[in-house]
Amino acid sequence: MGDRPDDVAKSDAPRGRARGGIAPTGKGARSFVETGLPVLAIGVVVLLLPLFLPTFVSSLVTKMMIFALFGMSLNLIWGYTGIPSFGHAAFFGLGGYGAGVLVLRVDITNFWLGLLFALLLTAAVAAILGFPAFRVFGVGASDNPIYFLLTTIAFGELLARAAIALRPITGGSTGLAGIPHPDLGFGITVTAGRYYYLVFVIFVVCLFIIYRIVNSHYGYALRGIHDNERRMQALGYNTWLYKYTSWIIAAVFGGVAGVMFAYFGGIMVPNNLSMITSDIAFLVVILGSTTTFFGPIVGSVAFVGVEYLASLYLPERWPLILGSLFVVTIMFIPQGLGVMILKLWRRLLYGAA
Amino acid sequence: MALLEVRNLSVHFGGLAAVHDLSFVIEQGERLAIIGPNGAGKTTTFNLLTGQLKPSSGEVVFKGEQITHASVFARTHLGMARSFQITSLFPHQTVYVNALIGLQGTQRSRYRMFRPLFKDKALEMAAQELLESTELWDLRGEIASSLAYGQQRKLEMALSLASKPDLLLLDEPSCGLTTTESADITARIAALGSMITVLMIAHDMDLVFGVAERVILMHYGEIAAEGTCDEIRSNQMVRDIYMGSRKTLGHAR
Numbered sequence A: 001m002g003d004r005p006d007d008v009a010k011s012d013a014p015r016g017r018a019r020g021g022i023a024p025t026g027k028g029a030r031s032f033v034e035t036g037l038p039v040l041a042i043g044v045v046v047l048l049l050p051l052f053l054p055t056f057v058s059s060l061v062t063k064m065m066i067f068a069l070f071g072m073s074l075n076l077i078w079g080y081t082g083i084p085s086f087g088h089a090a091f092f093g094l095g096g097y098g099a100g101v102l103v104l105r106v107d108i109t110n111f112w113l114g115l116l117f118a119l120l121l122t123a124a125v126a127a128i129l130g131f132p133a134f135r136v137f138g139v140g141a142s143d144n145p146i147y148f149l150l151t152t153i154a155f156g157e158l159l160a161r162a163a164i165a166l167r168p169i170t171g172g173s174t175g176l177a178g179i180p181h182p183d184l185g186f187g188i189t190v191t192a193g194r195y196y197y198l199v200f201v202i203f204v205v206c207l208f209i210i211y212r213i214v215n216s217h218y219g220y221a222l223r224g225i226h227d228n229e230r231r232m233q234a235l236g237y238n239t240w241l242y243k244y245t246s247w248i249i250a251a252v253f254g255g256v257a258g259v260m261f262a263y264f265g266g267i268m269v270p271n272n273l274s275m276i277t278s279d280i281a282f283l284v285v286i287l288g289s290t291t292t293f294f295g296p297i298v299g300s301v302a303f304v305g306v307e308y309l310a311s312l313y314l315p316e317r318w319p320l321i322l323g324s325l326f327v328v329t330i331m332f333i334p335q336g337l338g339v340m341i342l343k344l345w346r347r348l349l350y351g352a353a
Numbered sequence B: 001m002a003l004l005e006v007r008n009l010s011v012h013f014g015g016l017a018a019v020h021d022l023s024f025v026i027e028q029g030e031r032l033a034i035i036g037p038n039g040a041g042k043t044t045t046f047n048l049l050t051g052q053l054k055p056s057s058g059e060v061v062f063k064g065e066q067i068t069h070a071s072v073f074a075r076t077h078l079g080m081a082r083s084f085q086i087t088s089l090f091p092h093q094t095v096y097v098n099a100l101i102g103l104q105g106t107q108r109s110r111y112r113m114f115r116p117l118f119k120d121k122a123l124e125m126a127a128q129e130l131l132e133s134t135e136l137w138d139l140r141g142e143i144a145s146s147l148a149y150g151q152q153r154k155l156e157m158a159l160s161l162a163s164k165p166d167l168l169l170l171d172e173p174s175c176g177l178t179t180t181e182s183a184d185i186t187a188r189i190a191a192l193g194s195m196i197t198v199l200m201i202a203h204d205m206d207l208v209f210g211v212a213e214r215v216i217l218m219h220y221g222e223i224a225a226e227g228t229c230d231e232i233r234s235n236q237m238v239r240d241i242y243m244g245s246r247k248t249l250g251h252a253r
C-alpha cells in the first residue's frame, strides 16, 4: 500500500513542517499572506457563490463540503495519529441515520437536537468499538495495519447489516427516505437553497475545531504516536488513550458529515454505512494528502468534480472510474494534490526554491 | 532503601532464556554498567525494567513499589527513563518539536486539546534549556531524520532526559559514534549529577570505566560476574568472554 503517510512526509516534511517548528524565531513564518489570505479569499468566494451561480453548482459545493469534512475526520486519525481505517463510513452512516430516525420515527424535528443525538450516538458506538479495535491495533501496528483494516471494514458491514435488519426503525434495505428540510427551531426551516449556508457554517466551525485540535498539545501527541509510538510511551504518554480518544473524535466529525449528508439528500441507505462510502473518505484523503491539514478539502473538490462529470458523460461506468481514480492517484500523485498545491503556492509566493 | 531492586527476573522467547534468574540492586545515585557479548540479554533486561516486555517470572521494585506489571508510561511517571540502542526519535518532526513532545510527556498539559502547543511559554523555555544543554539549539529547525548520526544520538539522549528521571537507563549511548563524540557523551554522562542514578549498557570500555562505579557482566541471560571496575578488569571470566571480541580490556584506563 503506497498510502503510508510516512512515505509522503519524508519528501515533504523538511519544508512543510519545519516552519511551525522554528519557534520563537520562525513564528511569523506562517504569515498572513501564506495562509490567512487564501483562507479568507476562498471563504468569501464560497459564501457568495450561490448568488452568482446556478443551483446545481451550489449543490455540488455543498456535497464537496460534506465529503471534505468526512475526509478530514478520517485524516484526523489517519494522517495525524497514523491509524488508517477502512470503515469510517460506519460513523458517517450512524450520524445520518441517527438524525433521520429522530425526525421520522421519534418526531423530534429540531435540527440541533437531531445533530446532538447523532453525535452522541456516533461517540457512544465509537467508544464501544474502540475497545476491540485497539486490541487489534497495538503498539507499532501502523507498520502492519492489515488486521485493523479488516476489523474496521467489519464494523461498517455489521452496521449496514443491522440497518437492513432493523426495518421498522431504519427502513431496511430501501433506506430511510423522506428526511425533511432541517428545522432550526424558532420557526426557521431551511429551504433547499439555503441549506448551503447551514452546511457552510457547520463546516467552518468543524474546520476550526479540528484545526485547533491537531495543533494543540494533544494534537502533537497524536503526531508523535504516528512517528514513534514506542518512544511516546517511554516519554510517559498513555498512547492507547490517545488512539482511543482520537478515534472517537474522528467518529464524531464523521457523524456530523453524515448528518449533513442525510439532510442534503433526504435519504440514508445501508450503503452509507459500508465499504462503498468508506471508500469516498479514503479516496478524498489520498487525493488530497495525509500530510496537510487542508488536503481532504482539495481531495473532496476533485472527487465530487470527477463524480459529477462521470454522472454526466459515463453514468454506468462509475465503479470503473472510481477504481481508476484510486490507481491514478497512488501512481502519479502519491503525495496528494494538497501537497502539490502547497508547493506551487509557496513557489508563487517566495520564488523558486 | 534501594532505588531499584530486581528479583529473579526471567523471560523466555520460545526455548531461549533471553534473561534468566537475574537479580541485582541499584542504590540511589549509583552508576552501574552492564556489559556482555552480543545477544547476552542486556537490551532485553532493559525492556523488562521499562515494561516493554513482561517477564515470565520474577519482580521489579522501583522506589519501593512493585512495578513488575506496570505499563511503560506509568514507570516513566514514577521517574524512570531510557534511551534506545537503535535511535528512537520522531523522525518527521523538527528537533524543536521533538523536545516539546519529549518534555510534555510527564506534564498535565499533554492532554490539552484546544491550546496550541506553540503558545506554551513554560514548555518553550524548558525546550530551549534542554536543547541548549545538549548543544542542539542551533539545529532546532532541522527535521530529526535529516540530522547527522552523532546529532541524532545527542537528541536521543536529550529525549531520555526530558522527563527529568531519577533513574536513567542508557542502552549503548556511544554506539556507532566517533572517538571524539564518544568521549563527549562519556563526559556528559559523568556530569549528570548525583540526583540521577544511571544504569547503562555499554560495549565501549572507555565509557564503562570512565563513568561506572560498579559493573555487571551478563552472559547467556545471566549475571556472570559483578564487581567494581577494578575487580571486573582483573576478572578472569571477563577476560575469557571478551577475549577475541572487538574491544579489549587492556585498552581501558
Ligand SMILES: Nc1ncnc2c1ncn2[C@@H]1O[C@H](COP(=O)(O)OP(=O)(O)OP(=O)(O)O)[C@@H](O)[C@H]1O
Pocket (backbone or CB within 6 Å): B013, B016, B018, B036, B037, B038, B039, B040, B041, B042, B043, B044, B045, B085
Ligand atoms: N522479541 C524477541 N523475540 C525473540 N527473541 C528475542 C527478542 N528480543 C531479543 N531476543 C533474543 O534474545 C537474546 C538477547 O537479546 P538482547 O537484545 O537482549 O541482547 P543484547 O545483550 O542487548 O545484545 P547486543 O549487545 O547485540 O545489543 C538474543 O538472542 C535475541 O535474539
Ligand SMILES: [Mg+2]
Pocket (backbone or CB within 6 Å): B042, B043, B044, B085
Ligand atoms: Mg542490546
